[in-house]
Amino acid sequence: MKRIILSALAIIVMATAVQAQGKSPKKTPEQRAKFATDRMKKQCGLDEKQAIKVSAINFEAAKKIDELRAKRKTGEKEGLGKQFQAVEQQRMSQFNEVLTPEQMTCYKKMREDAKEKRKQQKGKVKSKTSKPEDKDDDMDDLTD
Numbered sequence: 663m664k665r666i667i668l669s670a671l672a673i674i675v676m677a678t679a680v681q682a683q684g685k686s687p688k689k690t691p692e693q694r695a696k697f698a699t700d701r702m703k704k705q706c707g708l709d710e711k712q713a714i715k716v717s718a719i720n721f722e723a724a725k726k727i728d729e730l731r732a733k734r735k736t737g738e739k740e741g742l743g744k745q746f747q748a749v750e751q752q753r754m755s756q757f758n759e760v761l762t763p764e765q766m767t768c769y770k771k772m773r774e775d776a777k778e779k780r781k782q783q784k785g786k787v788k789s790k791t792s793k794p795e796d797k798d799d800d801m802d803d804l805t806d
Contacts, residue, residue: 691724706761706768715760723753 689697699717702708708716726749734742757769 691721691728694724695720702765702769702772705772706765708761708765712760712765716757719753719756719760723749 695717698720699708699713702716703713727746730742730745730749733739758766761769
């Protein structure tokens with residue numbers, strides 16, 4: 663009887679741990695704006711005045727992006743890609759007014775690096791999920 667209870671408890675604990683690792687809670691627009699601004703301040707050398715303005719720009723963009731994501735979840739997908747692009751273009755034009763040319767170059771490089779990192783992560787996920795030749799060796803997937 664003790665073994666059954668301990669086994670059930672162990673399964674519950676492992677399931678909870680796996681579930682907790684699966685998804686992190688969604689960040690609020692304020693949190694995302696603060697994170698982006700802090701990163702830009704550190705990597706691109708923004709001063710305090712610039713950081714305040716950039717934070718406001720990032721916050722407004724994050725709110726708009728959340729609104730567009732909510733529309734996408736409700737099934738309203740027509741024209742959303744262009745709307746996402748418009749938000750990003752507006753952010754870039756506002757940054758052009760606040761940042762120096764060197765800081766703007768730094769920001770563009772940060773965006774490209776992040777884009778490349780996302781591509782690499784997507785590639786890793788695809789390569790792990792599509793291994794038809796390794797069907798016999800299922801234990802390899804458990805150790806990764």
